[in-house]
Amino acid sequence: MKKLLAAMAAVTALSVVPAVFPAVMSAPCFTAYADGVVGQSEMIQADGYGSMPAGMPAGRAKLMARRAAIVDAQRNLVETIKGTAVDAETTMENYMVTSDLVKTKVNGIITGARVVSESFSPDGTYHVVMSVPMYGVGSVADAAISAMVGNNPPAPIPAPSPSYVPEAASQPAATTTTVTTSSPVQATTTTTTTTTTALPAPSAVPAPPAPVAAVNGGYTGLIIDARGYDMVRAFGPGIYDTNGRKIYTVHNVDQSYAIQYGIVGYAEGSAAWAEAEAGRARAGSNPLIIKIAAPRKRIVNNCDVIISPQDADRILAENQKTHFLEHFAVTFEI
Structure with a gap:
């Protein structure tokens, strides 16, 4: 199975961690929520490496190595983001090429990337791991979905075809019970019908999807x-x-x-x-x-x-x- 996004995986030297959407019980960038809904804890990660330049004081050389590692990690994050799938036709790279707004948003995401961990090796190599959120305000999803949807309001869900005839098994909406009692005086039949009540529309304030009542x-x-x-x-x-x-x-x-x-x-x-x-x-x-x-x-x-x-x-x-x-x-x- 192809993996689209990297989520908190072990890093490999000089490589970007491939991004992976969480599976059930964990949606793109995410906190665990019933089935794979996204929260804001899941991240795209990448490593970066920098070496100490020769001929300068150790303290300054170490700082320069760290800065080089950060730049390398940021570059790797950009490459990972470019490859994420937006839909069946496009990746983020397509939008970054064609939309200055998307490119600006991605640049802002990279600028705000967080250093997750860092280490310094005796051989003078500095290693950092950096991450950006996959979902949430200021995330990769923010750039991608804004580009797809623009300022348009949600389109209504279509209705079934006028010619559609439901299968008997797929009509659980109403239950009818008939009770007949007999007496010397009169036979009485009582019918009780229960119908499904539509749920209210979801709140305009985003929140984890509340379970729909059965x-x-x-x-x-x-x-x-x-x-x-x-x-x-x-x-x-x-x-x-x-x-x-x-x-x-x-x-x-x-x-x-x-x-x-x-x-x-x-x-x-x-x-x-x-x-x-x-x-x-x-x-x-x-x-x-x-x-x-x-x-x-x-x-x-x-x-x-x-x-x-x-x-x-x-x-x-x-x-x-x-x-x-x-x-x-x-x-x-x-």
């Missing part, structure tokens, strides 16, 4: 099973059907939320898949599980998914009951 069996979220397709994690993954219809993309999500947490959680590996399907993930306690038809044909990255039109309509119809898409309760199994 009202009368309604689905709490969506799991997209994309296992076996060499998927990569990205800032703007999307769900499309085979007709090209957009079901769920970064343009449906509140921008401030997307910057803080990402638009989907990722589950990678058998343990993470089991956790997600057992209801201990971003998709909640009663997830709708949909197997993809294929990854969306890529130019650069396999990060979007394609599902059948019937599955797409089912997702959209179920979403109208509990609004799990509006609550960003989506997990990709990769």
